Amino acid sequence: MNNPVDFSHKPVLTGERAVLRPFTEDDVPVMAGILADPEVIRLTGSPAEPLDPDRLRSWYTTRSAQADRLDLGIVDRASGELVGEAVLNEWDEDNQNCSFRILIGPGGRDRGLGTEAVRLIVGHAFEQLGLHRVSLHVFAFNPRARRAYEKAGFVAEGVERQTLLHAGEWIDALRMSVLAPEWAAHQGYPDLAGISATVR
Template identity: 35%
Template structure:
């Protein structure tokens, strides 16, 4: 369930802060996923990872590339609402040399399989910046539907951008 031919997911731990810190301070990595572009201290990142790892309403996993053994990203279900069987999904591929190699698709497939078949969720949603066309195409290919947007909610590179809201229901997920 937590691995396929190319990647495996392992539970996020507090010791992952150093790896995540490198990605979190790489503006090129964060510009398409983080609403707040900033430079963080190692202590701030350690506190952030500790908070995520300890929350009961989230499931965070580091993405490891099996061939190289390298940790290449993070995928998580956050804001898990067990009563209404819904969660938000977030993903970052932090290792730039792994961009465009299908890692995001594989990680999303694994986390959706977990969400729908193990946690028995009904709905998984995400937010994506309107200029992140590559991610939007990936989500559409996986069966996510556009639900709406937060209009001009993000100011980036001197312009206003929408934040697109997409979701997939369990019966729409093609395993």
């Protein structure tokens, strides 16, 4: 049986392009700008409304105190700039699984930071936390994110129909997951292992 999952430890995860690290108070204005980016709003299905600065500060300054989730800032190693966040949340202790989400602001797009950040935090979920399953959903109008998830080993499970009303149009979401035995086989590189990431 696996050891108890401990989300209270907030690690620093270092890759070639990105570093994932706990949030600090200095990150609050940067995240405010990222969360206000029109592309971030659209791709995450967030409401396009002004953010409450006090609520935002309260949120990001308390992430390290949360024992049931892991929120890490994504930093571009080349520039030292905070460019987004990666989150493990919705922890189901009994079934050893959790949800995953990520967002990348304008300063971090199209350079492989997102894919590497996915591999870093999902690898942590399996290799350090001992989880069995990590799942996510991605909206149909975000093929770039879907490809990043597939490159890291996520497998499409099915379509959640019309989950988002965007600009007067209903948008589907794709449910994806990766399991501990799959991760053990490919370590986040299914293409190199010859493993397909398509719908089963």
